[in-house]
Amino acid sequence: EPEVTQTPSHQVTQMGQEVILRCVPISNHLYFYWYRQILGQKVEFLVSFYNNEISEKSEIFDDQFSVERPDGSNFTLKIRSTKLEDSAMYFCASNEQFFGPGTRLTVL
Amino acid sequence: GQQVMQIPQYQHVQEGEDFTTYCNSSTTLSNIQWYKQRPGGHPVFLIQLVKSGEVKKQKRLTFQFGEAKKNSSLHITATQTTDVGTYFCAGTGTYKYIFGTGTRLKVLA
Numbered sequence: 001e002p003e004v005t006q007t008p009s010h011q012v013t014q015m016g017q018e019v020i021l022r023c024v025p026i027s028n029h030l031y032f033y034w035y036r037q038i039l040g041q042k043v044e045f046l047v048s049f050y051n052n053e054i055s056e057k058s059e060i061f062d063d064q065f066s067v068e069r070p071d072g073s074n075f076t077l078k079i080r081s082t083k084l085e086d087s088a089m090y091f092c093a094s095n096e097q098f099f100g101p102g103t104r105l106t107v108l
Numbered sequence: 109g110q111q112v113m114q115i116p117q118y119q120h121v122q123e124g125e126d127f128t129t130y131c132n133s134s135t136t137l138s139n140i141q142w143y144k145q146r147p148g149g150h151p152v153f154l155i156q157l158v159k160s161g162e163v164k165k166q167k168r169l170t171f172q173f174g175e176a177k178k179n180s181s182l183h184i185t186a187t188q189t190t191d192v193g194t195y196f197c198a199g200t201g202t203y204k205y206i207f208g209t210g211t212r213l214k215v216l217a
Contacts, residue, residue, distance in 0.1 A: 033205075043143075043151060043196060045205040096205075097141070097153035 002026045004100035006092050012106045016081050021103045023075045023092030032075045033093040034067065036060070037102075043091070049075065082107045110135045112199050114208040122216050127187050129211035131180040131197035138200045140173055140180045145210075146193040154182075187215045 005024045034046040047057040092100040111134045139158045143151035157173035170183045197208040
């Protein structure tokens with residue numbers, strides 16, 4: 001059964017550094033999403049992406065965040081200058097319902 | 109802003125007992141989805157409800173969408189230890205994909 005994959009599984013970074021989280025959605029899916037989940041809290045929607053552009057974003061997704069689909073398979077989330085409060089699990093999903101295993105981001 | 113609340117926050121049940129979690133939105137939803145997340149895992153999609161008053165069943169799980177499309181429930185009959193996890197609802201309304209606060213279910217053998 002096809003799966004969404006994410007790399008790395010865990011990323012540790014210093015505050016102020018840029019990070020890129022990578023996702024490979026399921027190949028014939030068209031809609032892609034990023035969510036985050038702070039430890040012990042609910043899942044929060046960040047952004048949805050369709051047809052090579054952002055279709056919707058939440059108030060969390062400010063200018064520090066960007067998404068790209070640099071090629072036909074990868075879907076990336078970039079955080080330009082990480083803050084301590086960016087520490088969370090970041091989940092990619094394709095076609096809304098298929099979540100990847102997540103990347104745990106720890107900002108020190 | 110739009111909020112989706114779930115109750116209870118935690119539920120401990122004996123194996124074999126029933127379990128229900130309730131999801132309430134501050135605004136009308138166009139649809140609602142339910143997910144299960146095991147500890148340390150990622151959300152796993154269970155079902156989507158679209159129609160007012162809709163009821164869907166998956167084996168021991170029964171999902172309901174309220175008539176006003178502002179609330180939903182998930183009922184598990186005769187819980188098993190494999191049902192352990194956090195159950196989230198997620199609604200699509202004014203804002204996309206607002207997740208509920210989740211109900212953490214623990215099943216005691």
